[in-house]
Amino acid sequence: MISVLSGGTGTPKLLQGMVQVTKPENITVIVNTIENNYFSGVYVAPDVDTVIYTLAGIINEDTWYGVKDDSFITHERLKEIGCPETLRIGDRDRALKIQKTILMENNSLSQAIDIQRKELGIKSLIIPMSDDESHITISTDAGEMEFHEFLVEHQGKPEVLEVNYQKVDPACGVIESIENSDMVVIGPSNPITSIEPIISARNVTKALKNAYVVAVSPIIGNQPVSGPAAKFMEAKGYEVSSIGVAKIYQNFLDKFIIDLLDAKYQEEIEKLISDVMLTQTIMRNNDDKINLARCIIG
Numbered sequence: 001m002i003s004v005l006s007g008g009t010g011t012p013k014l015l016q017g018m019v020q021v022t023k024p025e026n027i028t029v030i031v032n033t034i035e036n037n038y039f040s041g042v043y044v045a046p047d048v049d050t051v052i053y054t055l056a057g058i059i060n061e062d063t064w065y066g067v068k069d070d071s072f073i074t075h076e077r078l079k080e081i082g083c084p085e086t087l088r089i090g091d092r093d094r095a096l097k098i099q100k101t102i103l104m105e106n107n108s109l110s111q112a113i114d115i116q117r118k119e120l121g122i123k124s125l126i127i128p129m130s131d132d133e134s135h136i137t138i139s140t141d142a143g144e145m146e147f148h149e150f151l152v153e154h155q156g157k158p159e160v161l162e163v164n165y166q167k168v169d170p171a172c173g174v175i176e177s178i179e180n181s182d183m184v185v186i187g188p189s190n191p192i193t194s195i196e197p198i199i200s201a202r203n204v205t206k207a208l209k210n211a212y213v214v215a216v217s218p219i220i221g222n223q224p225v226s227g228p229a230a231k232f233m234e235a236k237g238y239e240v241s242s243i244g245v246a247k248i249y250q251n252f253l254d255k256f257i258i259d260l261l262d263a264k265y266q267e268e269i270e271k272l273i274s275d276v277m278l279t280q281t282i283m284r285n286n287d288d289k290i291n292l293a294r295c296i297i298g
């Protein structure tokens with residue numbers, strides 16, 4: 001069995017490759033929930049929803065959120081009648097979010113996700129990192145703001161001074177999944193806002209120390225492939241490179257996969273993590289995803 005720790009862009013691409021090189025039922029995905037919140041009356045679990053849509057084969061791969069070929073009739077109408085609609089949620093995407101919101105009236109988030117993944121025919125297990133409520137804020141030179149306010153309204157532009165969130169309790173199954181896995185994969189996800197919230201959940205680091213853990217760097221050269229990881233890493237005092245990522249994971253990482261373009265960092269990283277592998281880590285097409293998955297799974 002393989003556990004995969006996931007955010008909502010890089011790791012879902014890798015998951016698309018993994019389910020082609022191993023049986024999907026061998027995979028349990030443990031997903032970041034720190035950015036979850038209510039928007040326009042519905043519960044939004046951005047990374048969880050992306051993982052669900054990815055494994056159901058309906059993800060919009062242009063944006064890595066929402067359902068492909070979606071319509072936006074409800075979104076446009078809500079804006080017309082004066083609802084803030086901070087997030088641009090499509091109609092089919094909204095239907096699944098409404099279903100999750102209704103399910104959560106009588107179920108935990110974990111249970112709601114499990115019902116949805118079964119309905120969508122997903123064979124891999126999907127577990128949220130926590131069933132606790134979460135709250136993440138970003139301290140910036142323009143003041144403290146909610147995560148989506150920073151990312152959407154301010155388009156990630158302010159200088160980031162600090163990333164703030166409370167540690168949570170892991171959902172039922174998180175620790176067991178890590179303990180029972182032959183391998184734990186930390187996909188190429190934002191190390192500060194997608195992976196650290198998972199590894200900082202109570203007892204997760206301890207479980208990782210006893211597991212065989214492989215990570216893929218989301219940083220190539222001195223830039224993330226996409227998204228605001230650089231600003232968050234700098235705010236936390238890490239150099240923006242695969243060396244900085246290695247420093248975040250060094251306490252429990254057994255093998256680190258970095259990009260061929262980062263050969264210059266190999267020696268330095270080997271001082272932190274003994275097994276460093278170089279390969280192409282950028283996933284532009286299906287072959288790239290399969291090749292990276294094969295490098296990890298063997």
Ligand code: GDP
Binds near residue numbers: 047
């Ligand atoms: P978020 O929840 O949308 O922030 O998504 P994730 O945390 O899962 O992923 C964001 C990270 O994925 C960014 O830091 C990117 O650099 C990384 N990423 C995206 N695509 C790729 C890729 O093809 N290869 C690698 N190595 N990293 C990627």
